[in-house]
Amino acid sequence: MPELMQEPDSALVAGRSKPIPYDFPEFADVEAERLHRKQRLAAAFRLFGRFGFGEGVAGHITVRDPEFPDRFWLNPFGVDFRLIRTSDLVCVDHDGTIVVGDYAINQAAFAIHSQVHAARPDVVAAAHTHSVNGKAFSSLGRLLDPITQDACAFYDDHVLFDDFTGVVLDTSEGRRIAEGLGDRKAAILRNHGLLTVGHSVDEAAWWFITMERTCQAQLLAMAAGDPILIDPEAARLTHSQVGSHFAGWFSFQPLHSVILRDEPDLLD
Secondary structure, eight states: OOGGGOOOOGGGSOOOSSOOSSOOOOOSSHHHHHHHHHHHHHHHHHHHHHTTOOBTTBOEEEEEOSSOTTEEEEOOTTOOGGGOOGGGOEEEETTSOEEEOSSOOOHHHHHHHHHHHHHOTTOOEEEEEOOHHHHHHHTTOOOOOOOSTGGGGGTTSEEEEOOOOSSOOSHHHHHHHHHHHTTOSEEEETTTEEEEEESSHHHHHHHHHHHHHHHHHHHHHHHHSOOOOOOHHHHHHHHHHHSSHHHHHHHHHHHHHHHHHHOGGGGO
């Protein structure tokens, strides 16, 4: 079993012989693994579309190719998240050459994601969109506070990229974002939005979904009064329980089951 797919903490699972209803992915060959990653990527786009994370042509999720680590798959430019199919995905290398696909790609996607993938060999997937609560929170120029259990997934595990210079079209700007991200799972890009990464599409997508909702929860709490912070020791413990690679992967599985049932054409 891959390291990132370790079994959940026994304290969090009530006793049954099979602790979870989802199987960890295992692959007979690299082609099977590539197809799996692409299908999960298409499913993540459909979910992002369902959650309203689309904003015109902005936004992207990428996944590293399992055979060629200097290549990644992403959405075609100008196709709505709600329509993306596995066969629509485009593959690009770190030089910006499209090696598979019939469509152009978003230049900002290449500028940011190529540098994140290059700087973080552990990162399989990365997600960034202009979601409403994420971009609203990003304008505050601050980190998320540990005010809820869910927020603790990001406790001491996200950064603020405190600089905005316009649309990211140059890889030098993407490199600065990657350097700012460091070894954390997420970044708040000031006046821009959210960026999350993971050891799988599932994990990166889930961190984005829950980070967007965590931004919403903090905005609501701050509008109502002065939120009470979880103390650091409890926040660190909770992070270990809800912020692991496994937790991110596992939390995505119910959503994937629903979107696959409702929109099976995403596999086309």
